[in-house]
Amino acid sequence: MNTEYDIDLVERYFDNELSEGESALVDERLKTDAEFRAFFNRERALIRSIRSAGFSRDLQLLKEIERGISAADKGHQLRIQPWYFAAAAAVALFVVAALWILPPGNSPDQLFDDYFTPVSNTFAPALRGSDTPSQPEAFRYYDHGDYATAASLFDEMLGQETGPDLLLLSANAHLAAGNTRVAEQHLTTLIRDFDDYDTPAKWYLGLCYLKQGDVDKARTVLEELGQREVFYTGQAKELLQKVK
Amino acid sequence: MAREDIIGKIRSGGPAGLAMIYEEHRDEFLHWIRKEYGCSEDDSKDIYQVTILAFYDNVRSGKLQHLVSSIKTYLFGIGKNIVRDTMRKSTRHIAIDQERWLNENLIDEPGDAIPEHVFASAKSALERLGEPCRKLVELFYYERKSMEEIVGILNYKNAEVAKNQKCKCMKRLRRLCEEEIKRTSITINHEY
Numbered sequence: 001m002n003t004e005y006d007i008d009l010v011e012r013y014f015d016n017e018l019s020e021g022e023s024a025l026v027d028e029r030l031k032t033d034a035e036f037r038a039f040f041n042r043e044r045a046l047i048r049s050i051r052s053a054g055f056s057r058d059l060q061l062l063k064e065i066e067r068g069i070s071a072a073d074k075g076h077q078l079r080i081q082p083w084y085f086a087a088a089a090a091v092a093l094f095v096v097a098a099l100w101i102l103p104p105g106n107s108p109d110q111l112f113d114d115y116f117t118p119v120s121n122t123f124a125p126a127l128r129g130s131d132t133p134s135q136p137e138a139f140r141y142y143d144h145g146d147y148a149t150a151a152s153l154f155d156e157m158l159g160q161e162t163g164p165d166l167l168l169l170s171a172n173a174h175l176a177a178g179n180t181r182v183a184e185q186h187l188t189t190l191i192r193d194f195d196d197y198d199t200p201a202k203w204y205l206g207l208c209y210l211k212q213g214d215v216d217k218a219r220t221v222l223e224e225l226g227q228r229e230v231f232y233t234g235q236a237k238e239l240l241q242k243v244k
Numbered sequence: 245m246a247r248e249d250i251i252g253k254i255r256s257g258g259p260a261g262l263a264m265i266y267e268e269h270r271d272e273f274l275h276w277i278r279k280e281y282g283c284s285e286d287d288s289k290d291i292y293q294v295t296i297l298a299f300y301d302n303v304r305s306g307k308l309q310h311l312v313s314s315i316k317t318y319l320f321g322i323g324k325n326i327v328r329d330t331m332r333k334s335t336r337h338i339a340i341d342q343e344r345w346l347n348e349n350l351i352d353e354p355g356d357a358i359p360e361h362v363f364a365s366a367k368s369a370l371e372r373l374g375e376p377c378r379k380l381v382e383l384f385y386y387e388r389k390s391m392e393e394i395v396g397i398l399n400y401k402n403a404e405v406a407k408n409q410k411c412k413c414m415k416r417l418r419r420l421c422e423e424e425i426k427r428t429s430i431t432i433n434h435e436y
Contacts, residue, residue: 011414054386055386
């Protein structure tokens with residue numbers, strides 16, 4: 001039978017809270033006291049099981065991400081591939097984080113701040129040949145982080161021609177500038193009228209709803225996205241079930 | 245993202261940092277390791293995943309606080325060590341047993357070998373632990389969060405309360421483990 005003192009000693013050993021003298025005592029007891037050694041190793045097994053579960057979960061997550069990337073490499077190339085996978089991974093991570101890591105009291109606004117990064121502008125090279133005068137400027141402002149100006153210029157461009165690339169960038173610029181209503185309109189148009197960027201559009205729409213403080217709508221969009229994604233781990237699905 | 249930002253993001257608990265790093269350095273790492281060591285595509289990916297987890301653990305544990313080189317260089321350094329370690333153990337090809345490597349290098353504390361049935365009982369006990377205890381012990385022992393950080397995450401009153409709660413959870417986990425060990429022993433005895 002282990003005494004309370006021994007239990008406390010071993011627990012503090014694994015928590016790195018022992019003094020030098022106490023550490024020496026543990027080392028000595030491990031050599032001479034079989035019962036103490038057995039208890040010590042059982043504690044080690046418990047901590048190993050906790051760490052093992054954490055590593056397994058994260059390894060599984062990386063494998064899911066890798067499966068998605070490999071699948072796309074074999075024939076589902078998208079124009080915004082690097083972003084696409086980051087977004088898809090982020091969806092899974094977002095749900096895990098929102099339910100597991102982040103404090104229950106985190107505000108939707110804070111979650112938005114933690115997870116919103118404007119989509120990378122990988123579209124400009126394909127569009128620079130256009131004659132539209134404001135086009136290079138809009139991209140430049142976007143790349144420099146002046147999202148309010150970029151949003152305004154993108155809207156001018158959208159007045160002339162509506163395309164999925166512009167809608168996605170414009171929505172991001174508006175979202176970054178705090179114009180969530182316009183961002184929502186662009187994203188819903190993108191999802192409704194085009195097939196190109198459903199995944200990133202839904203990801204940003206989920207974030208947009210969070211910014212608006214509408215957690216239920218955000219959750220609905222993220223759930224839908226999660227169910228469609230090959231990256232989504234069984235564990236994340238399980239967590240999602242709990243939140244339902 | 246700047247490298248210090250990445251370290252801060254990982255340390256502050258965001259798993260998003262893990263995926264961002266994975267995606268950001270993946271192509272270069274896989275290309276390098278295949279060219280340098282002749283690894284197969286699958287082996288390269290296995291090594292890369294373990295490399296990312298080792299990096300992540302180094303950041304969380306505080307072993308890595310400031311990068312003197314780029315994240316890429318650091319990852320390549322870890323990868324090189326893993327390959328060399330794996331090559332020492334296998335002369336035929338560079339395949340890594342991920343679970344075994346993680347266990348030997350990152351998970352377990354040094355000491356005597358833990359009997360398999362004890363570890364199996366510990367795993368079963370953890371599965372039965374329930375929330376919020378499971379989350380609490382994982383935050384502490386896997387994520388390596390301080391009690392102050394856990395207070396923020398699980399909304400405890402203060403660090404002292406969080407610590408007391410962690411002790412209670414470990415006590416409960418020990419009891420569950422005892423039960424599992426006894427149950428296993430009874431089963432084994434019945435079988436014979």
